Amino acid sequence: MKLLFIGDVVGQPGRRGVRELLPALRQRHGIDLVVANGENSAGGSGITVKTAEEIFLAGVDIITSGDHLWDQKEVMGLLENEKRFLRPLNYPAGTPGQGSTIFRNRNLAAVAIINLQGRTFMPPLENPFHSAKAEVERLRAVTKIIFIDFHAEATSEKIALARMLDGSISALVGTHTHVQTADEQIFPGGTAFLCDAGFTGPHESVLGREIDPIIKRFLTSQPQKFEVAAGTILLQGALIDIDDATGKARNIQRISEALPPPTTAP
Numbered sequence: 380m381k382l383l384f385i386g387d388v389v390g391q392p393g394r395r396g397v398r399e400l401l402p403a404l405r406q407r408h409g410i411d412l413v414v415a416n417g418e419n420s421a422g423g424s425g426i427t428v429k430t431a432e433e434i435f436l437a438g439v440d441i442i443t444s445g446d447h448l449w450d451q452k453e454v455m456g457l458l459e460n461e462k463r464f465l466r467p468l469n470y471p472a473g474t475p476g477q478g479s480t481i482f483r484n485r486n487l488a489a490v491a492i493i494n495l496q497g498r499t500f501m502p503p504l505e506n507p508f509h510s511a512k513a514e515v516e517r518l519r520a521v522t523k524i525i526f527i528d529f530h531a532e533a534t535s536e537k538i539a540l541a542r543m544l545d546g547s548i549s550a551l552v553g554t555h556t557h558v559q560t561a562d563e564q565i566f567p568g569g570t571a572f573l574c575d576a577g578f579t580g581p582h583e584s585v586l587g588r589e590i591d592p593i594i595k596r597f598l599t600s601q602p603q604k605f606e607v608a609a610g611t612i613l614l615q616g617a618l619i620d621i622d623d624a625t626g627k628a629r630n631i632q633r634i635s636e637a638l639p640p641p642t643t644a645p
């Protein structure tokens with residue numbers, strides 16, 4: 380089966396990128412299942428029922444999140460009612476929502492999806508290494524096809540977690556930095572890895588936000604309003620080919636697809 384993972388969808392341009400680019404990608408690569416990180420889909424900060432719905436309608440099956448989870452209060456509607464929405468698993472016990480799910484649909488083999496968040500240079504949560512180990516063990520009783528979105532800042536934390544799980548999951552792809560890395564590979568045990576998927580949204584920007592206010596912030600150390608940028612929209616992520624029978628990855632490929640500029644009327 381082929382799983383497409385889409386890196387952080389940023390604001391309206393990011394949602395537009397998914398809507399306009401996903402159908403052709405799905406066809407071209409014969410994609411079976413689409414997972415997208417939606418933590419920045421509402422105005423660049425957080426996610427709402429409405430922005431999630433737009434992403435689902437565009438063809439995404441499961442939405443993951445990260446440290447921007449709580450930026451919009453409407454997220455509670457997703458945490459409480461939306462089975463296709465994940466928050467990082469390693470929040471304290473009692474946190475609303477779910478950190479993993481099993482996708483069973485469209486005659487596919489069952490696919491488990493887990494969302495985790497790092498702790499290095501990020502707000503402290505439960506230890507993602509222990510959370511991941513226990514959850515993977517639990518889910519492997521149901522399916523060998525397991526995908527993890529590890530939302531983390533430090534490359535070492537992402538590589539170490541993926542190495543720890545090599546052979547017991549199909550793939551781990553990192554998110555959060557919004558910068559796509561070039562280290563896609565399959566580890567010896569059969570786990571596909573990419574340190575960061577990048578982001579889906581406006582790339583004439585600093586991580587999806589307008590450039591000038593961010594430069595000004597660095598120059599003056601004073602808070603600025605960071606609006607979502609405009610300009611060239613890319614859909615970024617990773618396409619993973621997984622052997623249904625073994626759950627091991629056969630191939631991983633980076634995706635960075637540009638939205639063609641609008642054609643101007645003659």
Ligand SMILES: [Fe+2]
Pocket residue numbers: 418445446447530554555556
């Ligand atoms: Fe993040």
Ligand SMILES: [Fe+2]
Pocket residue numbers: 387418419445447555556557
């Ligand atoms: Fe993000």
